[in-house]
Amino acid sequence: MKLGSLKEGGRDGSLIVVSRDLTRAVRAKGIASTLQAALDDWSSSAPRLNALYAELNDGKAADAFELDMTALAAPLPRAYEFVDGSAYLPHVERVRRARGAEVPESFYTDPLMYQATSAGFLGPRDPVMVASEDYGIDLEAEVIVVTDDVPMAATPAQAAAHIQLIGLVNDVSLRGLIPGELAKGFGFLQSKPRSALSPVLVTPDELGDAWQGEKLHLPMRTWINEQWFGEAECGVDMQFDFGQLVAHAAKTRPLTAGTVVGSGTIANEDTSKGASCLAEQRTVETLRDGKPSTPFLAFGDRVKIDVTDRTGKSIFGSIEQTIARAS
Structure with missing residues (x-):
């Protein structure tokens, strides 16, 4: 449903x-x-x-x-928790390389995750309000799951049984603020404003064989100003499935019903499929050309994120947002 x-x-x-x-x-x-x-x-x-x-x-x-x-508001306008992973290692590797950081070996065996903003999600057509273009405004197209109550220390198999709904998120990032915050050694805060959810969330059975192994096996399609930007495959290069991500979040605490768990930006080793965030595209350009050529988002830019079924029909509805100046 x-x-x-x-x-x-x-x-x-x-x-x-x-x-x-x-x-x-x-x-x-x-x-x-x-x-x-x-x-x-x-x-x-x-x-x-x-x-x-x-x-x-x-x-x-x-x-x-x-x-x-x-x-429509976001399907879950505010949640008790939003924990966002970074399960696609091509994205982790490229973005960290862009800021001159190595990928720790533990990232390949233990999920990377942070506590994200959950006090208010934007609706699927709400503007992204930002005070300055200098902040480096970026989209991040991701898959999310929503759980019921998850007991502490649940195994990945047990955690998977608590996944009740699946959807999309535009996890907005302010790239210009991230390096300074991470240098403090205490994680994201100002660099992560409110995110937007897809028009609807769906139950796993609604996805048929596109939901296997606790992963979504469909392309994540993104456009900027009506121009194709990427269609990375959600089921490819995902190092940790959602059962593992939920279990990671619940290792030392139970999760309350309505907890949102994100996949992290969808990314593939195959760069011909485009990207799901600008930071990654800029990194690819830097590695190829010596400098990035794609700018971050500006006021008035339009972003669209969608996942369609095998017949081309939207499953979750599309996230369509304009970047706007906050007064």
Whole structure:
């Protein structure tokens, strides 16, 4: 099934069930008012939401309405936790090389992860607000999963069973601020503003054989100002699957229902497939030409991120954002 949230009812939005073709929706009245409420009682709410999803797709749902993407908040407007991994080693290697840093051997056996911003996710059509272009504005196209309650010290196999929803994120980065923050030895803060989620999150069964081995096996498509930028394969060169990423996050603490876990920027060894962030593209150019030629994002630039099925139909809906100056 596919779930989203309308920009109504307060900070956490109003939960809706969305049709498979992303054209129709119905409010989840009487089941759960918000997606967080549904996740808090997932074993009870999921079957009822799935039944409503079947009715919607069969054209039998009462009070169904036409879906307006601009009316959508993030499916999970705010989450208790967002922990973002960096599971694609080609991305780790290139970006670290760009700032003259080596990749520690532990990165190949133990996932890299940080605590990201979760107090408010942008909706799929909301602008990315930044105070200055000098910050080095970058997109990062990633896959995310959302869990129910995960017990502490869960194994990867056990953790995988707690993955309930899958979606996309534009994990915005301010590249000009990252080196100074990392030099302090305490991780990201100012360099990571709010991220945007895809219009809907979907259950694993919705993906069919595109979800195998706790990985999404489809290309991540990105455009900047309507120009193709990349289509890296999500299922290729992913060093750690989502079962391993969730288990890593839960090693010393339980995870609360509604925890968002990110894959990190999708990247392949094969650079002909383009990139999923500008920092990586600039690194490829530097290694090839001695200097980068692709600029970071500027005010007015437009970003689009999408994943389509084998027939070319959008699965999660596209993230489409404009970069805007914050007053």
